Amino acid sequence: MEFKRVVGSRRSVRYFETERPVERAKVETILQAARLASRAMNVPWGKGIVAYRHELTQDERDALKTPWAGVEFDLAPVYLLWYHDTDARRVNLTEARYPSVPSGVLQDIAVYGPPHGWSRKYVERVILPEVLTPGLERGPARGGNSDAGVSLAQAYLAAVDEGLGACLVPFDEQGARRVLGAPEYWEPVLALVFGYSVESPEAGGQRPRPPWESVCFDGHARTPFRRDPAVVATLEAAGLIQEPAPIGWRAEEVRALSRGFELPGGEPPPRSA
Amino acid sequence: MEFKAVVGTRRSTRIWQPWRPVEEAKLQTILEAVYRAPRVLEVDFVRALVMRRDALTHEQLLQLKTPTTTSQIELCPIVLWVYADLEALGQAMEGAVLEELIDAGALNESHGWTRERVHAEIIPDVYRPILEREDRVPMQFRTPDGMREGPSYSRELVALARTAIGIAQAHALLAAVDVGLGVQLSAIAPAVPKEILGIPDSWIVSSPILLGYSAEQPGGQRPREPLEESVCEGRFGRPFESDPDVVERLKQQQMIQDPQPTAWRRAELRRLARMFGLPE
Numbered sequence: 001m002e003f004k005r006v007v008g009s010r011r012s013v014r015y016f017e018t019e020r021p022v023e024r025a026k027v028e029t030i031l032q033a034a035r036l037a038s039r040a041m042n043v044p045w046g047k048g049i050v051a052y053r054h055e056l057t058q059d060e061r062d063a064l065k066t067p068w069a070g071v072e073f074d075l076a077p078v079y080l081l082w083y084h085d086t087d088a089r090r091v092n093l094t095e096a097r098y099p100s101v102p103s104g105v106l107q108d109i110a111v112y113g114p115p116h117g118w119s120r121k122y123v124e125r126v127i128l129p130e131v132l133t134p135g136l137e138r139g140p141a142r143g144g145n146s147d148a149g150v151s152l153a154q155a156y157l158a159a160v161d162e163g164l165g166a167c168l169v170p171f172d173e174q175g176a177r178r179v180l181g182a183p184e185y186w187e188p189v190l191a192l193v194f195g196y197s198v199e200s201p202e203a204g205g206q207r208p209r210p211p212w213e214s215v216c217f218d219g220h221a222r223t224p225f226r227r228d229p230a231v232v233a234t235l236e237a238a239g240l241i242q243e244p245a246p247i248g249w250r251a252e253e254v255r256a257l258s259r260g261f262e263l264p265g266g267e268p269p270p271r272s273a
Numbered sequence: 274m275e276f277k278a279v280v281g282t283r284r285s286t287r288i289w290q291p292w293r294p295v296e297e298a299k300l301q302t303i304l305e306a307v308y309r310a311p312r313v314l315e316v317d318f319v320r321a322l323v324m325r326r327d328a329l330t331h332e333q334l335l336q337l338k339t340p341t342t343t344s345q346i347e348l349c350p351i352v353l354w355v356y357a358d359l360e361a362l363g364q365a366m367e368g369a370v371l372e373e374l375i376d377a378g379a380l381n382e383s384h385g386w387t388r389e390r391v392h393a394e395i396i397p398d399v400y401r402p403i404l405e406r407e408d409r410v411p412m413q414f415r416t417p418d419g420m421r422e423g424p425s426y427s428r429e430l431v432a433l434a435r436t437a438i439g440i441a442q443a444h445a446l447l448a449a450v451d452v453g454l455g456v457q458l459s460a461i462a463p464a465v466p467k468e469i470l471g472i473p474d475s476w477i478v479s480s481p482i483l484l485g486y487s488a489e490q491p492g493g494q495r496p497r498e499p500l501e502e503s504v505c506e507g508r509f510g511r512p513f514e515s516d517p518d519v520v521e522r523l524k525q526q527q528m529i530q531d532p533q534p535t536a537w538r539r540a541e542l543r544r545l546a547r548m549f550g551l552p553e
Binding site (some may be wrong): 001002003004006007010011012014015024026028031032033035036037038040041043044046047048049050051052055067068070071072082084088097098099105106108109110111112113114115116117126127130131142143144145146147148149150151152153154157158161165168170176180181183184189190198199204205206207208209210211212213214216218219220221222225226227228230231232234235238240241244245247250251253254258261263264265266 | 276277278279281283285289297298300301302304305306307308309310311313314317318320321322323324325327328333337340341343344345360370373374376377378379381382383384385394395397399410426428431432433434435436437438439440441442443444445447448451458460470471472473476478479480485493494495496497498499500502503504506508509510513515516518519520522523528529533534539542545546550552553
């Protein structure tokens with residue numbers, strides 16, 4: 001699918017064809033998209049566990065739930081539990097099993113080069129002491145990692161590109177540790193739950209956002225980026241901007257889906273006499 | 274461009290055409306992609322800010338340099354900063370965004386979402402604990418007079434905000450590639466931009482995105498460890514084994530491309546160095 005339409009078609013989908021498996025090739029495509037994401041110092045900060053709903057007991061599924069997300073784990077056939085590996089920098093530095101900055105491979109293959117001052121000597125004298133090693137002595141530290149978010153977002157968009165519905169939800173860390181064995185040095189990011197959607201492609205329309213002027217700025221935090229209506233029109237034509245929620249028939253669609261899955265909220269509206 | 278080709282074509286560009294401006298329409302397109310990015314726990318964390326190289330003095334440009342970002346800062350015409358406002362969760366405690374999503378049919382009773390539950394459970398049991406956890410991170414800012422300490426926020430809140438930044442960054446990076454620009458997530462000393470751009474103390478930042486028209490050829494895809502090293506299947510410790518047929522299909526679709534090094538890369542770097550007066 002064309003990139004802009006992927007971005008515009010993405011919604012938080014929460015109703016899935018629960019019993020329909022997702023082809024493993026699609027699962028791998030999603031993972032490869034995450035793997036190819038940009039990351040600082042070529043360190044693999046993002047790590048994941050793919051879990052299949054049908055391989056878990058109800059108790060195990062329940063263990064992953066949070067007050068925010070429960071039914072999603074009952075309906076989605078696949079979960080990608082995504083983590084920030086808090087030990088990734090140390091491993092990258094000390095083991096250097098794969099191409100990394102300290103291994104010198106990235107300079108050898110001219111990813112980094114002399115035009116920016118990079119050489120093996122520069123890595124040893126500047127990058128290692130000033131960038132890669134400070135703070136390592138304190139051990140793995142939590143507090144999130146934006147690069148893990150970058151890779152997760154690429155996975156999400158890849159799921160849309162593969163024709164799947166998906167949603168980002170929090171999961172229970174202790175439950176995931178017990179059920180799936182995630183190590184303590186993996187800090188939870190979010191779970192991408194996905195499968196074939198049973199919602200309409202519109203899924204109720206593009207979700208509301210805060211005013212543009214409070215999000216996008218130009219040159220100063222109090223100067224909004226001027227939004228050109230002609231560009232908006234172009235992006236509407238390209239599918240990046242789509243019909244906003246709520247779409248008139250969404251409530252009826254949700255009621256029908258709720259009835260189909262025997263979930264609350266499926267009662268038909270009272271008919272007028 | 275097709276999505277998979279966008280993912281596969283993205284590289285960390287480090288040499289741009291410094292003379293070539295980026296059209297406003299392309300900048301807006303990138304921002305529109307950021308604006309449409311998914312939110313973390315439906316909190317409006319993200320703030321995106323365009324910084325233009327030509328609006329800075331040469332002295333300011335030099336102050337932005339770090340060990341990993343050197344001549345890039347003089348070559349790229351645009352720096353896109355993606356911040357997360359840590360005060361956004363406090364604002365979300367009113368519940369207005371969640372109520373709006375309930376009204377929009379995005380959050381539904383089938384999944385436990387009602388206005389009553391938002392105020393009785395979600396805000397007190399999900400949002401408030403994140404806001405008030407005792408494990409806190411003080412904000413610290415470098416100033417000409419030394420380090421200044423700002424407000425502190427819970428570590429969990431900071432982690433969520435960083436995830437939100439990363440998600441928005443991914444949208445920006447890919448959108449920039451889609452409109453034909455070269456991008457790099459880089460490191461810039463944040464003190465000077467904070468002052469120039471009027472950034473509040475509650476906005477945290479990660480690596481800014483340098484962007485412009487690339488002077489480099491795409492070259493090969495950067496090396497990665499095998500998929501099996503990063504993802505498990507079914508349980509931690511069981512590697513997700515890659516299928517060669519899938520890899521072959523993704524090569525055909527340009528998501529997986531020939532790896533670096535390409536035979537001509539060193540000659541290209543030397544030529545670019547001469548073009549821009551950089552070390553060979």
